[in-house]
Amino acid sequence: MTDPGHQILDPTGDQKDLSMDHDDAHAPEQPEQPWLHDLSLTLAAPxxxxxxxxxxxxxxxxxxxxxxxxxxxxxxxxxxxxxxxxxxxxxxxxxxxxxxxxxxxxxxxxxxxxxxxxxxxxxxxxxxxxxxxxxxxxxxxxxxxxxxxxxxxxxxxxxxxxxxxxxxxxxxxxxxxxxxxxxxxxxxxxxxxxxxxxxxxxxxxxxxxxxxxxxxxxxxxxxxxxxxxxxxxxxxxxTGAAVSAPSRRAGWSPVEVESADRRLAPVLERSLDDLRLLRLTARGMDDVEEEFVAAGAPWFLTLFGRDSLWTARMLLPVTTDLAMSTLRLLAHHQGTRTDDVTAEEPGKILHEVRSAGFSLGEDDGADRHLPPVYYGTIDATPLWAMTLHDAWRWGAPADEVEQLLPALERALAWQVEHGDADGDLLLEYVDRSGHGLSNQGWKDSGDAVRRSDGSRATSPLALAEVQGYAYAAATRGADLLEAFGRPGADRWREWAEQLRAEFARRFWVEDALGAFPAIALDRDKRPVVSLTSNIGHLLGTGILDQDGVDVVARRLVGSDMLSGFGIRTLSTQAAGYSPTGYHVGSVWPHDTAICLAGLAAEQRSETAPVAEALLSALTAFDGRPPELFAGDARSTQPVPLPYPAACRPQAWSAASAVSLVGSVLGLRPDRDSLAVAPVQPWSFGATHVSGLGTRGRPVDIEVTADGAGSISAR
Structure with missing residues (x-):
């Protein structure tokens, strides 16, 4: 989502600072986005x-x-x-x-x-x-x-x-x-x-x-x-609304936590309550109302491909029903034609749906206005495929999964035929309309993709994490096709391995501390040398070899990246770093949760400090983490400073609490079974969690004070 905070969005999605220097002290006031960090909210979407x-x-x-x-x-x-x-x-x-x-x-x-x-x-x-x-x-x-x-x-x-x-x-x-x-x-x-x-x-x-x-x-x-x-x-x-309120209560089981660490239970309870209140529905296949979680209040109470998918994916330990309804709804809107105005392409998953479009402002006389149904996102399509596979692993009904396999095949085809516009095996994006988002990854503000010297990269851009998503979508999509007896598995595994080799060849760069993956390749296919949180999204996708996993894990917990409350979007060593920069120095809870889940999937020792940082942040905001907060070091700011225009509650920030619990428990689903491998060293004391499980069958999870985990049927 694009939210320029206390700045105004220019037509390319760039953020312009509204502060004035001495010479501009008497300049006419410009409209400013409202701040909301100190407001009270009472919510029941929409x-x-x-x-x-x-x-x-x-x-x-x-x-x-x-x-x-x-x-x-x-x-x-x-x-x-x-x-x-x-x-x-x-x-x-x-x-x-x-x-x-x-x-x-x-x-x-x-x-x-x-x-x-x-x-x-x-x-x-x-x-x-x-x-x-x-x-x-x-x-x-x-x-x-x-x-x-x-x-x-x-x-x-x-x-x-x-x-x-x-x-x-x-x-x-x-x-x-x-x-x-x-x-x-x-x-x-x-x-x-x-x-x-x-x-x-x-x-x-x-x-x-x-x-x-x-x-x-x-x-x-x-x-x-x-x-x-x-x-x-x-x-x-x-009567003209694109979405509506759900007609039933939240379908997931209550999740209860009893722990020696008294922070876990209230954080999880508040987050699940916020997610309940963010639920909406829209008409999908066969005119059936499908439920999803809106991206966030106040600006984004609607369907967002990327946000709604990440939220549903993080909630899989609680429910697969939400993931399946979200997947069906997005498949209903899956692209069928090529349209530069809406950024629609065959097989592509949309970015957002509104009733009347959304204006992003003007610059140089050009109006940036997103149409009511807008497809300007590079990552929603592979994320859709990943979510379908993960829902299957968590026990979603096989017939519901099978129903979506044609949409999966179209999504995988989009990665090759449209996502990789120049045929170099990498997924890249560019706004062809001149009126849409200039950056189309999750960091979608105009200044999000910068080099270490602060200069901005030029489109088309191939983002690092998107290549990881694409690799995971192809390999996991192949597993699904094979499991259901459909052709194409070998083709997608072969393509994925070619992508993996190309990523290893072209994305690795170095700074004074050593190697790391660049955030992106620019228009000329040159690496955009900048250390960012994007690299954490590569963990658990399979695109990195073991040496790459080691490097990424170590770089994420360096003092320039880990603030003490989460992982910064940009290293403090970069020239463009700002602790309150929307995507260039702030901390996003969902971003940290994704990095944490990747570390847990790779069974890294770095999981523990990142989990502690995220839990500290969630607690500091009374269990309602905002969209983002300032990236100041915990040693200088004992509490995380609000970003004044951040959405709250925001779906994937709220869902990060569930993801955190799943990561520290080390949950490993396999359709009919669930295994646990609690993070070591375990620092939460004796802990009991109930309400999580596969196939809609909640289990009881026990972790002893010294970190030994066990599961029993309820």
Whole structure:
């Protein structure tokens, strides 16, 4: 996903720094992407409510002007509905005291109207605001309670406005003026536009037009020792939405952890709750609703090929159903033609789906706008094949796997016929439309692929990790074809070995500390010499020989790469390194989890320090790891610093907690059986895990204090 953070995306996907030097101090302000690291979120996809920590949303605007809300608001799908929702008592905002989330879909805020109640320092009147979110529904309950000696009379007020702004406008910092509701004067307000309908019910309230917003009020009298409550209920529907809410509960079994290391259980519990709330569905083959996990809040509550696949793959120890539904849905959209505008090609797996496309901004007069169905990704196709194979190994029903083998054959053919555009055995990408993403690997910002001197590489680019994915897709795809008696296995194994030899010949470079794989080959097929986390994705794919595995494992845990909270996207020794660089120095939890899984698959001793770093980061963010955070060394920053514009929760960041548990347990699935080989040295103490397993049959896993593991049927 591309998220320029506090920067703005240029037409090639490049990030432009919005900070000003002294000479530009009086330059006109440019729109800025909203920061969200200090906001409160209540979520049940596709509905999400972002507010200040005290629960308040937005600020009133002058008539005709854009409201000052940033991201804050009630969002549904790809539109913001309410941009203003502020609570008052007697025309004053109460003083905030506390806010906490019971679950990801429920939040409570407590405040004190200090002008009410008995005299003295002790608060005797308080306001509790409880927010509950379901898909397409937001309910807020306002309760004024009093322990004052006399009855308390006051007016409870809500200032409300809607702008119905598209998500790309909100993300770009532009917004739009408020939209007038229907029904002012009554207690039901309605907004409608382009298939979106929002209905706000305020039982018992009086509503008045305040010009730039609507004011709803209730007269309240609270007897001593009692409370009075009023409610708001917002329902939202969007007939043009590309995705919808799931109709059932999450299908995976509960996962429980009892461990001497008290960090494991709450991290896993919070992450699984966030993944539950990020679930969505879309219509796939035979018009069947298929479930997937949306990429992340707030900008990416939709289907993303790469993100949804990685998430489903990381969750395989918990459920294969999610992987199979995600695979079927993506196969339904698998490319059938060549189209430079959408980047579609026969056999290719898409990048993202939206209802109306997504604007990335302008540069040099060129508008970067992704179409509603966009295929600009180089890695989703091999990742699809890898996920199908892994789901099979974890026990997905054979008939469901077999149904997708034709799509597998098309995906493998795409790697040769289209992914390798110049026939040199390497997969490369280039944006042919001039309006899509300039970088199409997982690091898809415009400045992500840099040399050690800081200069940017030019497309077409062949990324290192993509070659590893392609090798794994071909070899594991061959295993599937052979297992189901279909032809082609020998062809793909032979092609994979040729790719492996070509990778070994062309990607290895050296710096002052020795050899490592370059991040990519550039337009002229020259190695882009830069040490990055991309090389960690090669582990476990089979593309490296043992010497290569040794080198990659050692380089990942060097002090220039391992921050203490995860693996940096770029070495601190590179000229372009920045701890808050989106893809050039920050730490991404999912990226570290992928490297960790590779180290565990290769049974490396480096697994332990990387696992400790990732667990420390997940714990520091209370089990809700953001999309990314700063790459500062733990020795200089004792807690990881937020990246202010990072999505949270984000699917693959949340799923990294499950991947972490699987990696440290050393899970090895083989259809009907599951083996464990706990990481050594084992540092988590006596640990019991239940709810993981193959073929939907959960098992109990025990690890002793000294690291001996065993499995028993439940």
């Amino acid at each position: 509905t999400q409510v972002w507010s200040a920590p005290d629960g308040q949303i937005g600020q009133p605007a002058s008539r005709g002007e854009v409201p000052l809300s940033g991201l804050a608001g009630v969002h549904h799908g790809e539109r913001r509905v309410l941009c203003l929702l502020r609570l008052e008592v007697d025309g004053r905002e109460p003083t905030p005291v506390a806010g906490h989330g019971v679950r990801g879909d429920t939040h409570t805020f407590v405040a004190v109207p200090r002008h009410l109640g008995d005299p003295g320092p002790d608060p005797t009147v308080r306001v509790e605001r409880r927010r509950d979110v379901e898909p397409g529904l937001v309910r807020e309950r306002y309760t004024i309670s009093s322990t004052a000696a006399e009855p308390v009379a006051c007016t409870l007020g809500l200032r409300v406005a809607a702008d119905l702004a598209p998500m790309d406008g909100v993300k770009g910092g532009t917004g739009r003026p408020v939209v007038a509701p229907e029904g002012v004067g009554g207690h039901v307000l309605t907004w409608q536009e382009a298939g979106l309908r929002g209905v706000l019910r305020l039982p018992g309230a009086r509503t008045t037009d305040e010009g730039d917003h609507t004011l709803a009020t209730w007269d309240v009298v609270v007897p001593p020792g009692q409370s009075v409550s009023h409610e708001l209920l917002l329902t939202v529907d969007d």
